[in-house]
Amino acid sequence: MKLTRFVSALALPLLVAAAPLPDNSVYQVGSHWTNQDNKAVEIGDLRGKVQVMTFVYTYCEHTCPTILAHLKELDSRIPESQRSQVNITLVSLDPERDTPEVLKAYMADKGLDESRWTMLHGDPGDVRELSAMFGVRYRPMGHDDIAHSNMITVLDTGGVIRYQMKGLNEDLDATLEAIAEAVEK
Amino acid sequence: MVISPALVLGFATLAGSILWAGPRPASAADDGAFREGMARVGPGSYRPLFKDEEGPRLIEVAPFLLDRYPVTNREFAEFVDRNPRWSPQNIKPVFADAGYLHQWEEQDLTEIADQPVTNVSWFAARAYCKExxxxxxxxxEWELTGQASEDRPDGTADPAYRQQILEWYAKPAIMKLPAVQDTTANYWGVHGMHGVVWELVEDFNTALVTGESRTDSQLDNKLYCGAGAAAAVDPGDYAAFMRYAMRSSYEATYTLKSMGFRCAADAEHLAMEISQ
Incomplete structure (x- = not known):
């Protein structure tokens, strides 16, 4: 019985990947990215796991540290039984400065577990497109600041938006509930 | 049998009922028609509606190419014919809301062929331009072009020009849009920048207005409330307020009967063609 469950757990991501994308999946954009290891990532590669996604930039001194703190707290509160089915993805809003190497160093500096956290670097047009898909707004303000929406989004395994936490002062409970529901779906 | 809108329009053209210069080239390098359909705009500068923390700003804009006319229903129908995934029947809901190309169901396509296409989402407009x-x-780029009057690159200081634009905003939405070739050209030779439809821009979601974007609610306050007006360089520029408000409330899947678009290109395209 245990073996059956183990095999099913292994096969589930493959089955999800083989199924057609839901019509309302954000992965319909089909854009191509590079992760912190300089590996190519098609956005649809993220399917199969519940994704907790946000848009940041590494040299952000204003709200990004708070967003990251929220994500770390979320991560610590995800029940052990769900943890392997959830990934946290940070998309950089600054493709010019946030190269994959910079993203790698940032993750090391912040102690982000690469087995469960991902950072994405993309073409400026693809960043614009994906941010628009999430309803994220951003604008460079001078050389060292990018004003942007503070938003954490929960995607189900097919890439459908299940919940968005907008703003910095929201209770994390609702986001955790959305993650749990997406895992169980 | 499904008859595509492009086929319907093509038939009407053969019948001689519509003036049609033919399809646009698929790429910039195809022929000179690309250049003929576009105007060179700039270099120039414009003063955005909102100042930043250091005061009023002057934005320098490098030269670029801009379609002389908004994209028409005919042109978009041809695009859909070549790219069926962008048809009203096939488009995914993540790319457009339910009103996508609604006018194609309700109106005679041959009658609206030369009107600006509307009810097009940002994703669809972007896909069209990319193709x-x-x-x-x-x-x-849009704001630089839009500040030109008929005879000056910057008509914003001209009370008559400003009044002309305000009169459009004061009118209800146009029920019947004009054919694009019947719209007025500005200094750059670009037609119908005002008074026809709102137009989509690539970076619509930069409409944050100020740097005080520490929370989303603050962004909204800065844009819509008195605090926004206090930070404006020219609080009397009502038309600019309207455009900022439209862009800041717009989402990429929205389709509006008064929203269209035109395409742009880097000026490098021009240099490339001349060298060829």
Missing amino acids: QGKRLPTFD
């Missing part, structure tokens, strides 16, 4: 080897204009 043409172009892109959507940026916020700054």
Whole structure:
């Protein structure tokens, strides 16, 4: 019985990947990215796991540290039984400065577990497109600041938006509930 | 049998009922028609509605190419014919809301062929421009072009020009849009920048207005409330307020009967063609 469950757990991501994308999946954009290891990532590669996604930039001194703190707290509160089915993805809003190497160093500096956290670097047009898909707004303000929406989004395994936490002062409970529901779906 | 809108329009053209210059080239390098359909705009500068923390700003805009006319229903129908995934029947809901190309169901396509296409989402407009080897204009490019009057690159100081634009905003939405070739050209030779439809820009979601974007609610306050007006360089520029408000409330899947688009390209395209 245990073996059956183990095999099913292994096969589930493959089955999800083989199924057609839901019509309302954000992965319909089909854009191509590079992760912190300089590996190519098609956005649809993220399917199969519940994704907790946000848009940041590494040299952000204003709200990004708070967003990251929220994500770390979320991560610590995800029940052990769900943890392997959830990934946290940070998309950089600054493709010019946030190269994959910079993203790698940032993750090391912040102690982000690469087995469960991902950072994405993309073409400026693809960043614009994906941010628009999430309803994220951003604008460079001078050389060292990018004003942007503070938003954490929960995607189900097919890439459908299940919940968005907008703003910095929201209770994390609702986001955790959305993650749990997406895992169980 | 399904008859595509492009086929319907093509038939009407053969019948001689519509003036049609033919389809646009698929890429910038195809022939000179690409250049003929576009105007060179800039270099120039414009003063955005909102100042930043250091005061009023002057945005420098490098030269670029811009379609002389908004994209028409005919042109978009041809695009859909070549790219069925962007048809009203096939488009995914993540790319457009339910009103996508609604006018094609309700109106005679031969009658609206030369009108600006509306009810098109940002994703669809972007896909159209990309297929043409172009892109959507940026916020700054559109504003630079839009400040030109018929005879000056910057007509914003001209009370008559400003009044002309305000009169459009004071009118209800146009029920019947004009054919694009019947719209007025500005200094750059670009037609119908005001008084016809709102137009999409590539970076519409930069409409944050100020740097005080520490929370989303603050962004909204800065844009819509008195605090926004206090930070404006020219609080009397009502038309600019309207455009900023439209862009800041717009989402990429929205389709509006008064929202269209035109495409832009880097000026490098021009240099490339001349060298060829």
